Amino acid sequence: MQIDNIIQKHKTQKEALIPILQDIQVELNWLPPEAIKEVAQKLAIPLIDVYGVASFYRAFSLKPRGKHIITVCLGTACHVRGGARIVAEVSRKLNIEPDETTEDMQFTLETVNCLGCCAIGPVVVIDGEYYGGVTSSKVNSIISKYRK
Ligand code: FES
Structure with a gap:
Protein backbone atom coordinates (compact mmCIF):
# COMPACT_ATOMS: atom_id res chain seq x y z
CA MET A 1 0.00 0.00 0.00
CA GLN A 2 2.63 2.54 1.11
CA ILE A 3 4.98 1.09 -1.47
CA ASP A 4 2.37 1.47 -4.16
CA ASN A 5 1.93 5.15 -3.33
CA ILE A 6 5.68 5.73 -3.43
CA ILE A 7 5.98 4.05 -6.82
CA GLN A 8 3.01 5.98 -8.20
CA LYS A 9 4.58 9.24 -7.04
CA HIS A 10 7.53 8.52 -9.29
CA LYS A 11 5.32 7.44 -12.20
CA THR A 12 6.85 3.95 -12.55
CA GLN A 13 9.78 5.16 -14.64
CA LYS A 14 12.89 2.99 -14.65
CA GLU A 15 15.09 6.03 -13.97
CA ALA A 16 13.19 6.47 -10.72
CA LEU A 17 14.55 3.24 -9.23
CA ILE A 18 16.98 4.90 -6.82
CA PRO A 19 14.58 7.68 -5.69
CA ILE A 20 11.88 5.04 -5.14
CA LEU A 21 14.25 2.87 -3.07
CA GLN A 22 15.31 5.99 -1.13
CA ASP A 23 11.70 6.84 -0.33
CA ILE A 24 10.97 3.29 0.81
CA GLN A 25 14.13 3.33 2.93
CA VAL A 26 13.01 6.60 4.56
CA GLU A 27 9.50 5.26 5.15
CA LEU A 28 10.40 1.82 6.54
CA ASN A 29 14.06 2.25 7.53
CA TRP A 30 14.93 -0.75 5.36
CA LEU A 31 14.02 -2.44 2.08
CA PRO A 32 11.88 -5.51 2.75
CA PRO A 33 11.96 -8.30 0.12
CA GLU A 34 8.27 -7.77 -0.71
CA ALA A 35 8.95 -4.09 -1.43
CA ILE A 36 11.89 -4.92 -3.68
CA LYS A 37 9.78 -7.45 -5.54
CA GLU A 38 6.97 -4.94 -6.04
CA VAL A 39 9.37 -2.27 -7.30
CA ALA A 40 10.91 -4.75 -9.75
CA GLN A 41 7.49 -5.74 -11.08
CA LYS A 42 6.08 -2.24 -11.39
CA LEU A 43 9.20 -0.84 -13.03
CA ALA A 44 9.70 -3.94 -15.19
CA ILE A 45 13.28 -4.26 -13.97
CA PRO A 46 14.74 -7.75 -13.28
CA LEU A 47 14.65 -8.53 -9.55
CA ILE A 48 18.36 -9.25 -9.50
CA ASP A 49 19.09 -5.76 -10.85
CA VAL A 50 17.00 -4.10 -8.15
CA TYR A 51 18.86 -6.17 -5.55
CA GLY A 52 22.11 -5.15 -7.22
CA VAL A 53 21.34 -1.47 -6.73
CA ALA A 54 19.92 -1.99 -3.23
CA SER A 55 23.02 -3.84 -2.06
CA PHE A 56 25.49 -1.48 -3.77
CA TYR A 57 24.62 1.67 -1.84
CA ARG A 58 25.39 1.77 1.86
CA ALA A 59 22.38 4.05 2.38
CA PHE A 60 20.09 1.10 1.70
CA SER A 61 19.53 -1.67 4.19
CA LEU A 62 18.38 -5.14 3.27
CA LYS A 63 18.10 -6.03 6.95
CA PRO A 64 15.27 -4.82 9.20
CA ARG A 65 16.27 -1.71 11.11
CA GLY A 66 14.80 -0.15 14.19
CA LYS A 67 12.56 2.86 14.44
S1 FES B 1 35.97 11.55 13.26
FE1 FES B 1 35.06 13.14 12.18
S2 FES B 1 33.13 13.36 13.09
FE2 FES B 1 33.99 11.67 14.12
Whole structure:
Protein backbone atom coordinates (compact mmCIF):
# COMPACT_ATOMS: atom_id res chain seq x y z
CA MET A 1 0.00 0.00 0.00
CA GLN A 2 2.63 2.54 1.11
CA ILE A 3 4.98 1.09 -1.47
CA ASP A 4 2.37 1.47 -4.16
CA ASN A 5 1.93 5.15 -3.33
CA ILE A 6 5.68 5.73 -3.43
CA ILE A 7 5.98 4.05 -6.82
CA GLN A 8 3.01 5.98 -8.20
CA LYS A 9 4.58 9.24 -7.04
CA HIS A 10 7.53 8.52 -9.29
CA LYS A 11 5.32 7.44 -12.20
CA THR A 12 6.85 3.95 -12.55
CA GLN A 13 9.78 5.16 -14.64
CA LYS A 14 12.89 2.99 -14.65
CA GLU A 15 15.09 6.03 -13.97
CA ALA A 16 13.19 6.47 -10.72
CA LEU A 17 14.55 3.24 -9.23
CA ILE A 18 16.98 4.90 -6.82
CA PRO A 19 14.58 7.68 -5.69
CA ILE A 20 11.88 5.04 -5.14
CA LEU A 21 14.25 2.87 -3.07
CA GLN A 22 15.31 5.99 -1.13
CA ASP A 23 11.70 6.84 -0.33
CA ILE A 24 10.97 3.29 0.81
CA GLN A 25 14.13 3.33 2.93
CA VAL A 26 13.01 6.60 4.56
CA GLU A 27 9.50 5.26 5.15
CA LEU A 28 10.40 1.82 6.54
CA ASN A 29 14.06 2.25 7.53
CA TRP A 30 14.93 -0.75 5.36
CA LEU A 31 14.02 -2.44 2.08
CA PRO A 32 11.88 -5.51 2.75
CA PRO A 33 11.96 -8.30 0.12
CA GLU A 34 8.27 -7.77 -0.71
CA ALA A 35 8.95 -4.09 -1.43
CA ILE A 36 11.89 -4.92 -3.68
CA LYS A 37 9.78 -7.45 -5.54
CA GLU A 38 6.97 -4.94 -6.04
CA VAL A 39 9.37 -2.27 -7.30
CA ALA A 40 10.91 -4.75 -9.75
CA GLN A 41 7.49 -5.74 -11.08
CA LYS A 42 6.08 -2.24 -11.39
CA LEU A 43 9.20 -0.84 -13.03
CA ALA A 44 9.70 -3.94 -15.19
CA ILE A 45 13.28 -4.26 -13.97
CA PRO A 46 14.74 -7.75 -13.28
CA LEU A 47 14.65 -8.53 -9.55
CA ILE A 48 18.36 -9.25 -9.50
CA ASP A 49 19.09 -5.76 -10.85
CA VAL A 50 17.00 -4.10 -8.15
CA TYR A 51 18.86 -6.17 -5.55
CA GLY A 52 22.11 -5.15 -7.22
CA VAL A 53 21.34 -1.47 -6.73
CA ALA A 54 19.92 -1.99 -3.23
CA SER A 55 23.02 -3.84 -2.06
CA PHE A 56 25.49 -1.48 -3.77
CA TYR A 57 24.62 1.67 -1.84
CA ARG A 58 25.39 1.77 1.86
CA ALA A 59 22.38 4.05 2.38
CA PHE A 60 20.09 1.10 1.70
CA SER A 61 19.53 -1.67 4.19
CA LEU A 62 18.38 -5.14 3.27
CA LYS A 63 18.10 -6.03 6.95
CA PRO A 64 15.27 -4.82 9.20
CA ARG A 65 16.27 -1.71 11.11
CA GLY A 66 14.80 -0.15 14.19
CA LYS A 67 12.56 2.86 14.44
CA HIS A 68 15.54 4.89 15.70
CA ILE A 69 18.98 4.68 14.12
CA ILE A 70 21.87 5.38 16.48
CA THR A 71 25.08 6.14 14.64
CA VAL A 72 28.28 6.39 16.66
CA CYS A 73 31.33 7.86 14.96
CA LEU A 74 34.53 5.84 15.14
CA GLY A 75 36.60 8.06 12.86
CA THR A 76 40.07 8.95 14.12
CA ALA A 77 39.12 12.19 15.89
CA CYS A 78 36.16 10.61 17.64
CA HIS A 79 38.07 7.43 18.38
CA VAL A 80 40.83 9.25 20.28
CA ARG A 81 38.14 11.03 22.30
CA GLY A 82 36.47 7.81 23.38
CA GLY A 83 34.19 6.81 20.49
CA ALA A 84 34.77 3.11 21.17
CA ARG A 85 33.66 3.57 24.79
CA ILE A 86 30.44 5.17 23.52
CA VAL A 87 29.78 2.20 21.23
CA ALA A 88 30.40 -0.15 24.16
CA GLU A 89 28.03 1.81 26.38
CA VAL A 90 25.24 1.91 23.78
CA SER A 91 25.76 -1.83 23.17
CA ARG A 92 25.53 -2.51 26.88
CA LYS A 93 22.43 -0.35 27.38
CA LEU A 94 20.53 -1.82 24.45
CA ASN A 95 22.03 -5.30 24.55
CA ILE A 96 22.97 -5.24 20.87
CA GLU A 97 26.21 -5.11 18.92
CA PRO A 98 26.89 -2.68 16.05
CA ASP A 99 24.74 -3.46 13.00
CA GLU A 100 22.14 -5.11 15.22
CA THR A 101 18.60 -4.09 16.10
CA THR A 102 16.85 -4.45 19.44
CA GLU A 103 14.21 -7.17 19.63
CA ASP A 104 11.45 -4.58 20.05
CA MET A 105 12.61 -2.97 16.78
CA GLN A 106 13.12 0.38 18.51
CA PHE A 107 16.87 0.88 18.00
CA THR A 108 19.57 -0.05 15.51
CA LEU A 109 23.19 0.65 16.36
CA GLU A 110 25.57 1.58 13.57
CA THR A 111 29.09 2.94 13.42
CA VAL A 112 30.60 5.26 10.86
CA ASN A 113 34.06 6.59 10.00
CA CYS A 114 33.67 10.37 10.33
CA LEU A 115 30.57 12.48 10.12
CA GLY A 116 32.46 15.62 9.13
CA CYS A 117 32.15 17.38 12.48
CA CYS A 118 35.29 16.07 14.18
CA ALA A 119 35.70 19.15 16.40
CA ILE A 120 32.71 18.17 18.51
CA GLY A 121 33.65 14.49 18.88
CA PRO A 122 32.87 11.99 20.01
CA VAL A 123 29.74 12.33 17.96
CA VAL A 124 26.52 10.34 18.10
CA VAL A 125 23.65 10.87 15.68
CA ILE A 126 20.16 9.62 16.40
CA ASP A 127 17.57 9.97 13.65
CA GLY A 128 19.58 12.81 12.14
CA GLU A 129 20.03 14.73 15.41
CA TYR A 130 23.69 15.34 16.31
CA TYR A 131 25.12 15.04 19.82
CA GLY A 132 28.68 16.22 20.38
CA GLY A 133 31.09 15.66 23.25
CA VAL A 134 29.21 12.52 24.22
CA THR A 135 30.45 10.66 27.28
CA SER A 136 29.47 7.23 28.56
CA SER A 137 27.47 8.85 31.33
CA LYS A 138 25.43 10.90 28.83
CA VAL A 139 24.46 7.88 26.73
CA ASN A 140 21.56 6.87 28.95
CA SER A 141 19.88 10.27 28.97
CA ILE A 142 20.32 10.66 25.21
CA ILE A 143 18.79 7.24 24.48
CA SER A 144 15.95 7.75 26.93
CA LYS A 145 14.73 10.71 24.85
CA TYR A 146 13.87 8.24 22.10
CA ARG A 147 12.33 5.47 24.14
CA LYS A 148 8.58 5.20 23.66
S1 FES B 1 35.97 11.55 13.26
FE1 FES B 1 33.99 11.67 14.12
S2 FES B 1 33.13 13.36 13.09
FE2 FES B 1 35.06 13.14 12.18
